[in-house]
Amino acid sequence: MTQQLDTSRRTPLNRGRVLEAAVALADGAGLEALSMRRLAEDLGVVPMALYKHVANKDELLDGMVDVIVDEIAPAVPGADWKQSVRQRVLSARQALLRHPWARQVLESRTTRTPAVLGYMDEFIGMFLAGGFSVDLTHHVMHALGSRMWGFTQELFDDAGTHRAEAEAQPEVQAAMLQEMGRRYPNILEVAMAARHDNGSVVSHGCDDQFEFEFALDLLLDGFDRLHCRGWTSAAAKRASG
Template identity: 60%
Template structure:
């Protein structure tokens, strides 16, 4: 058996979280996965909080931060969509990131790289500050959605939309007309990847107009 190390502990924790979610991740379960007693883990992670910080950094470190040349907009777009791919591989990661009071080192490094791309593109510090606020969590590849993402029966949803038509006509119209995508995670009828890129492109286009306006 390979010698226990911090890297091995974090890799096993990421795998366990991928399988069971954050609620299924505990020091005891992790120790069982590694074939050690729980106390052995504390030589490598001081507590559950440090473990969470470590697995967040393990996931965010999957994002390629290699310096890129060229126009700022495709560079930032590509980096954010790469971050989204990393977080989609680990569905628990967005919630873990939001749960931390302070950004972890890998998150800070990622944010620094995004700011650097804006600055290299000619944006002033104040402009970048506003852009970061506008992007919010989208900068890391995820967004807080308005609609419940719990899977539901399409026929039941259609009936509910018809039932609300008299009271909420515009909402019902949208619910009945949008195209359905069974793999969505942002509510029935929404293609989540399209919606993410649609909003991201709106923001990036707006930042470009801001840049040209000086």
């Protein structure tokens, strides 16, 4: 352990090492554990040494996002637009699954780094290269939203509900479901239908990966139909006279 720490201290500190260590710290201990002091301890340096490479914690978080963006696989050469978009979105999702804290950081960023802008530019470029008009591509990007980064807000995010049920006695669980059915019958019917067998998913609830790909494919198929129809928005038609 001492030899490993000595080796770490002898390795010159640079921005890349700082960002990689920050990502590893967030992966292992959670985003709430990330601080400049804790990061410096992990790197075996004094906190002030970090500020030569990142100006503050916001810049550190921006850099950590860049690390995640760099993990997203590039578009497949020669693939059609739909295959390229699908592959990039699912690659982005895999990156976020490897780093559970990344979604929170992505949603909190108010500035866009060159790496983030580059990813967005390449993403838009896949539609334009596929023959999409600028008008259709604009609306496609709105429809995809955060899905281009591999995540979306889930309607049936019921982990807290299942945790409460698991901690309750059977008779309390039954009463909870009965009251839910009385007050919100449609929600309960659909939510209960999503409870898969234990062998199909880890724990109870929806298969998040399936649901994500299901919605992504619906969107891509819809974009394809609009593209083939030569769809133009009403605003674009008015602008063109």
